[in-house]
Amino acid sequence: MSVKSKRLINPYEERMLEFLQTCIEVNYKIHTQVSLCQFCELDSSLDWQLRKFFFSSSVDALITDYDFKPCLVVEFQSQYHDSPEAKERDRKKAALLAIAGVPLLYSRVKNFGLLHLYSKDEEIVFNLFTGERRENAKALIRKYCEQSACCDVLAAW
Known part of the structure; x- marks a missing residue:
């Protein structure tokens, strides 16, 4: 019997993390493969399946502010997320994050180099080859980070 170390993320996830890093300001941090229970608190009235x-369950990438x-x-979505089982896991994760008030975006590369960033309410398509709409994709990521920071400032008032 042996145990070997392995790479934490795959090449697709690595590219996505590199892209996310270009979208956020220096006072934000990206964490990978973070368990939900590390950044969300459980409500005792939650359904037993949830x-x-x-x-x-864990998330692919969590962006936190300077205070974590x-x-x-x-x-990060791929063809593996098209199965009914994966869709059910994604539904549960989205439900838990919604209850916790943590915004969720999905990313998926389609049609040979088009990166789709989407939520239940909006979608941005960014061409990875030409760079077309890159600023729109970056603005979407920044919007969520800034909304969170704005909420913290308002809560302090």
Whole structure:
């Protein structure tokens, strides 16, 4: 029997993290493969299936502010997320993040180099080859980070 170390992320996730890094200001941090229970607190009235899922699920990328408060979760989607089981896991994760008040964006590369960043309410398509609409994609990421910071400032008042 042996145990070997392995790479934490795959090449697609690496490219996505590199892109996210270009979108955020220096006072934000990106964390990878973070368990939901590390940045969300569990409500005792939560459905038992969501409770079970809560302790066994992680997010691909969590962006936090300077004080390590969650600003945005980005989930990297691929063809593996098209199965009914994966869609159910994604639905549960989205439900838990909504309850916690943490915004969620999905990213998926389609059609040979078009990066789709989307939520239930909006979508931006960025051409990875030409750079077309890159600023729109960056603005979307920054919007969520700034909304979180804005909420913290208003709460302090």
